[in-house]
Amino acid sequence: MRAGQLPRWADYGLMPAINVVAAFLVSGLVVLLIGENPVEAVRILVWGALGWNEGIGFTLFYATNFIFTGLAVAVAFHAGLFNIGGEGQAYLGGLGVALACLALDRFVPWWVTLPVAVAGAAAAGALWALVPAYLQARRGSHVVITTIMFNFIAASLMVYLLVNVMAKTGSMQPETRTFEAGGRLPLLQSILPGVDFGSAPVNLSFVLALLSCVLVWVLIWRTRLGYEIRTFGASPGAAVYAGISPVRITIVTMLISGGLAGMMAINEIMGSQHRLLIEFVSGYGFVGIAVALMGRAHPVGIVLAAILFGILYQGGAELAFEMPAITRDMIVVIQGLVILFAGALEHMFRPLLLRLFGIIAAPASKPA
Amino acid sequence: MNILLRAASLVAAMLLMPVAMSPALAEPALVYSVGGKFDGSFNEAAYRGAEAFREKTGESYRDFEIARDADSLPALRNFANRGYAPIVAIGFNQAEAVGAAAKAFPEARFSIVDMVVTAPNVRSVTFREQEGAYIAGLLAAMASKTGTIGFVGGMDIPLIRRFLCGYRQGAASVSKDVRVLFNMAGDTPAAFADPARGAELARSQIARGADVIIQAAGGTGIGVLQAAADAGKLGIGTDSNQNGLHPGKVLTSIRKRVDAAVLDNFLDELSGEWTPGVHVLGLKEGGMDWVIDANNRDLITADMEAAARRAEADIAAGRIIVHDMARDGSCAP
The missing domain is CATH 3.40.50.2300 (Response regulator)
Structure with a gap:
């Protein structure tokens, strides 16, 4: 352990835990302020998310979305790129999934459709990241600006397609027809014997998400490309000096990032909704940024952070239901506090912890 | 360490204890669409209808705002589980969830505004x-x-x-x-x-x-x-x-009289006259109207x-x- 550094377990385990606890304490004060019992509120939240089978199912379902969008942001982070276009890339990913399902669902079983849908989702998401990537690499237009603008273009494109081209006639909801069995992923409870998640839509995509985590870990820490991505992220100048092409790395990283964001649509469209509909992304792309920040851009951290946000989403809905005084806007406040403490104020407790560890470690490091 | 562990597991056990369910009530319930209760438009009209019901009859009701489409089905199921009736869902985006909930709770009564859901226990209200x-x-x-x-x-x-x-x-x-x-x-x-x-x-x-x-x-x-x-x-x-x-x-x-649609739903339940089916409301049925009052009298x-x-x-x-x-x-x- 070098001076000024925490042991790894404290850095990756203790710090986030302290941040979450702090966020919950402040949230508790807010709950107290509106005249509800904060202990009871936390109990309902945790019970709603983890205390019963359907709650766990929903928590994992939301977590699946967050894992994909979190990984997308994390991969770009490693190259020093800030991809905040996950929202649009996931939206377009939905188009890729839907096209595959609509074309195949009547003829083949789901396991034939799945690889095509995955390819479609990744390709569509990657394509949506390509133009911002190219502009960044070749023209120096910052990806933060271009990716967020592409979110709006994605929304316009999808509304156009869903209202004018792909919609069922006679429906007020801009949506495609519902997929047949060949376009539906099996629920997790139908694959795993003895597991019952009630009516929760957690499905095979969760496994896909965990698999993606492993692949991202291999990519970033065990391949040559990953090494180049990290080098470029750490120091673009040094990367160029080492013969790494910044144009190539920027574009390739953004394509991978966009593809991962697009994969989120597998869970929502093929796993749960079974049809393409407007606004299905509804903020998962943006929460992915918080998930990646909190998970320190490491797949394990991302899974944990995704589950935490899954708990907040599912438990929050239960809380809003059980305590009418706590509206859904209050839930957003609580989620915001978690993001604030875990992301923005992440280093608030670090100096204190360092001193604490310094005191503990000091006697041990004295020469005998 | 052992004590710490035991304390932690105690806390966990407390947190995971099931939350006591409130007793079954024959209260009506309202589930707003994603826009939220006070959207100055559609949901708010539904809210006004429910408030009118409260003023008129002195009865209470429960409402819930969903944050995203996926919240709809759990909310409907929660209400159905506790015996709320009728359960009125606002907005076409809840159609899928109403269909699923109606199937899961055949004895419960649901209603949806702005979309038609065909089921023996659903009333659909749409507007021209x-x-x-x-x-x-x-x-x-x-x-x-x-x-x-x-x-x-x-x-x-x-x-x-x-x-x-x-x-x-x-x-x-x-x-x-x-x-x-x-x-x-x-x-x-x-x-x-x-x-x-x-x-x-x-x-x-x-x-x-x-x-x-x-x-x-x-x-x-x-x-x-x-x-x-x-x-x-x-x-x-x-x-x-x-x-x-x-x-x-x-x-x-x-x-667009979403308020009237909600009010009717609640009142019909109270008087025991609630029926499923499709209601299409236009000018003729009073579902749509236009307003003349002191503010625009001179303009018309x-x-x-x-x-x-x-x-x-x-x-x-x-x-x-x-x-x-x-x-x-x-x-x-």
């Missing part, structure tokens, strides 16, 4: 918005001095397009030469909550000659009415009575009122068919 829009177009065309009228919509979805088509048809019934300018505020739900953008679109339509502008844009529409009033032109309100926002500057308001001439009443009667009698664009996707009657 185009009929109200027709009256608005007719009045706008008659009130216009420039022969150009405007339409500012929210998000570009069929619901809003249907309104636009009715508006155009109503205007064309006055004169084929009336020009209808139209803009949609955007392609995301934010398009229903952007008054600044609404005002901007209204100003650009005014610059192109429009002197009566209708808003079909929820919160965005507040900006439309403001811009029209500021420029000394006329606005037309929708969903609720917006005549009083700018007295003398709002020609009329076209109301006797001619205009007579023409609008005549059109209302003709629509009710089937002599005028207002085209429903959602049926075939085209605006032309």
Whole structure:
């Protein structure tokens, strides 16, 4: 352990835990302020998310979305790129999934459709990241600006397609027809014997998400490309000096990032909704940024952070239901506090912890 | 360490204890759409209906705001589990969830507004918005001095397009030469909550000659009415009575009586007369109407009122068919 550094377990385990606890304490004060019992509120939240089978199912379902969008942001982070276009890339990913399902669902079983849908989702998401990537690499237009603008273009494109081209006639909801069995992923409870998640839509995509985590870990820490991505992220100048092409790395990283964001649509469209509909992304792309920040851009951290946000989403809905005084806007406040403490104020407790560890470690490091 | 572990597991056990369920009540329940309770439009109308029920009968009700579509089914199931009846879901985006919940709880009673769900325990309430829009177009065309009228919509979805088509048809019934300018505020739900953008679109339509502008844009529409009033032109309100926002500057308001639909649902349950089925409400059934009050009395001439009443009667009698664009996707009657 070098001076000024925490042991790894404290850095990756203790710090986030302290941040979450702090966020919950402040949230508790807010709950107290509106005249509800904060202990009871936390109990309902945790019970709603983890205390019963359907709650766990929903928590994992939301977590699946967050894992994909979190990984997308994390991969770009490693190259020093800030991809905040996950929202649009996931939206377009939905188009890729839907096209595959609509074309195949009547003829083949789901396991034939799945690889095509995955390819479609990744390709569509990657394509949506390509133009911002190219502009960044070749023209120096910052990806933060271009990716967020592409979110709006994605929304316009999808509304156009869903209202004018792909919609069922006679429906007020801009949506495609519902997929047949060949376009539906099996629920997790139908694959795993003895597991019952009630009516929760957690499905095979969760496994896909965990698999993606492993692949991202291999990519970033065990391949040559990953090494180049990290080098470029750490120091673009040094990367160029080492013969790494910044144009190539920027574009390739953004394509991978966009593809991962697009994969989120597998869970929502093929796993749960079974049809393409407007606004299905509804903020998962943006929460992915918080998930990646909190998970320190490491797949394990991302899974944990995704589950935490899954708990907040599912438990929050239960809380809003059980305590009418706590509206859904209050839930957003609580989620915001978690993001604030875990992301923005992440280093608030670090100096204190360092001193604490310094005191503990000091006697041990004295020469005998 | 051992004590710490034990304490931690104790805390965990406490947290994981099931939350006590409230006893079953025969209270009605309301699940708002994603826009939220106080969206100044659709959901708020439903809320007003439920509040009217509370005032009228002294009975209570429960409501719930979903944050995203996936929340809908758990909320409906939660209400059904605890014996709430009827459970009224607002908005087409809840149709899938209502269908699933109705199947899972065949003895519960559900209701959905703005979409048809076919099930033996579901009442579906939809509106012929185009009929109200027709009256608005007719009045706008008659009130216009420039022969150009405007339409500012929210998000570009069929619901809003249907309104636009009715508006155009109503205007064309006055004169084929009336020009209808139209803009949609955007392609995301934010398009229903952007008054600044609404005002901007209204100003650009005014610059192109429009002197009566209708808003079909929820919160965005507040900006439309403001811009029209500021420029000394006329606005037309929708969903609720917006005549009083700018007295003398709002020609009329076209109301969609979501409040009445909710109130009826709740009252029918109370009197034991709740029945499933499809209710399609237009001008004839009082599901759509337009408002004359002290704020716009001087703006509506006797001619205009007579023409609008005549059109209302003709629509009710089937002599005028207002085209429903959602049926075939085209605006032309």
